[in-house]
Amino acid sequence: MHPWKTLRRETVLQHSKYLTVENHTVQTPRGQIIADWSWTIAPDYVNVVAVTADGRYLCFREMKYGIADLALSIVGGYLEPGEEPAAAARRELREETGHEADDWTPLGAYRVDANHTACTAHFFLARGTRGVAARNSGDLEEQELLLLTRAEVRRALLAGEFKCLAWTGALALALLRD
Amino acid sequence: MHPWKTLRRETVLQHSKYLTVENHTVQTPRGQIIADWSWTIAPDYVNVVAVTADGRYLCFREMKYGIADLALSIVGGYLEPGEEPAAAARRELREETGHEADDWTPLGAYRVDANHTACTAHFFLARGTRGVAARNSGDLEEQELLLLTRAEVRRALLAGEFKCLAWTGALALALLRD
Numbered sequence: 567m568h569p570w571k572t573l574r575r576e577t578v579l580q581h582s583k584y585l586t587v588e589n590h591t592v593q594t595p596r597g598q599i600i601a602d603w604s605w606t607i608a609p610d611y612v613n614v615v616a617v618t619a620d621g622r623y624l625c626f627r628e629m630k631y632g633i634a635d636l637a638l639s640i641v642g643g644y645l646e647p648g649e650e651p652a653a654a655a656r657r658e659l660r661e662e663t664g665h666e667a668d669d670w671t672p673l674g675a676y677r678v679d680a681n682h683t684a685c686t687a688h689f690f691l692a693r694g695t696r697g698v699a700a701r702n703s704g705d706l707e708e709q710e711l712l713l714l715t716r717a718e719v720r721r722a723l724l725a726g727e728f729k730c731l732a733w734t735g736a737l738a739l740a741l742l743r744d
Numbered sequence: 745m746h747p748w749k750t751l752r753r754e755t756v757l758q759h760s761k762y763l764t765v766e767n768h769t770v771q772t773p774r775g776q777i778i779a780d781w782s783w784t785i786a787p788d789y790v791n792v793v794a795v796t797a798d799g800r801y802l803c804f805r806e807m808k809y810g811i812a813d814l815a816l817s818i819v820g821g822y823l824e825p826g827e828e829p830a831a832a833a834r835r836e837l838r839e840e841t842g843h844e845a846d847d848w849t850p851l852g853a854y855r856v857d858a859n860h861t862a863c864t865a866h867f868f869l870a871r872g873t874r875g876v877a878a879r880n881s882g883d884l885e886e887q888e889l890l891l892l893t894r895a896e897v898r899r900a901l902l903a904g905e906f907k908c909l910a911w912t913g914a915l916a917l918a919l920l921r922d
Binding site: 567568569570578579581582584585587589592594595596602603604606608627628629630631632633634636637639674675676677678679680681682683684687708710720723724726729730731732733734735738739741742743 | 767772773774806814854857888916
């Protein structure tokens with residue numbers, strides 16, 4: 567199977583640290599040349615499925631701008647420049663919940679879009695978490711912390727109440743693994 | 745919990761039918777005003793977990809530009825203008841595999857990004873599919889059709905071989921439901 571080729575790339579918008587847009591001229595595996603292939607670059611991020619020592623899933627109820635509605639969510643955030651995904655996962659877990667864990671399992675790294683976006687989501691499962699500090703999120707949202715049972719998470723997940731692709735994917739992988 | 749507010753929006757890049765970029769001035773739930781919130785608009789899409797009458801999962805091995813590597817994938821594609829997600833799912837299943845199904849289950853609609861993107865992924869499970877036509881994909885990729893068992897799909901999924909968030913999420917939801 568032939569690879570895609572990038573024949574030319576140019577930056578067409580440098581918006582902020584959250585978005586750069588490039589235009590690529592690409593050659594498809596079948597040889598067709600496409601001169602206006604959009605390519606957006608956004609920071610990689612982590613999501614953490616965090617389960618306490620007594621089997622409760624650390625979730626939030628919150629408003630996110632891109633969802634425009636109350637949704638259930640999980641721990642997550644953007645990587646800092648130069649930060650390793652596993653370090654970002656530990657940092658976000660501690661900032662957003664005040665918890666730490668010794669039992670970490672990577673759940674994989676996934677491109678957020680198969681065609682037009684350079685952004686990777688890194689998923690982790692943290693088991694046996696314990697509260698060690700106050701919650702100290704510098705984030706923009708008001709988050710209500712919830713301690714859900716596995717059955718509650720599974721029901722809400724299959725009902726579509728985790729309304730974002732990444733939260734849904736990370737949780738479904740974690741539950742499937744158990 | 746307070747909502748986010750959009751105080752101002754302007755188009756800063758109209759790239760193609762696959763990408764429009766806006767700049768939003770937003771007010772966060774805590775009252776902070778952010779004047780450079782990027783907002784990308786891309787077409788909604790569908791993915792279909794398709795299972796034949798004898799329990800085989802219709803998957804592909806293919807090269808995608810945004811993954812830059814061979815990956816396992818599933819049926820999917822962008823909605824045509826004005827097309828309903830369920831109709832797009834039936835169309836993509838037929839185009840990419842030559843299969844139809846009578847037994848359809850929606851697996852939910854998910855925002856592809858919780859912060860900066862207007863794009864929704866609609867997932868479906870199609871059971872009892874049967875081949876009715878030749879494959880007739882107008883897509884740009886070379887796709888190798890694979891008929892995988894549930895155990896093969898589960899193993900590949902947990903090994904991270906479906907390298908895109910949407911394919912992984914849709915399959916994990918489908919397997920979790922079974």
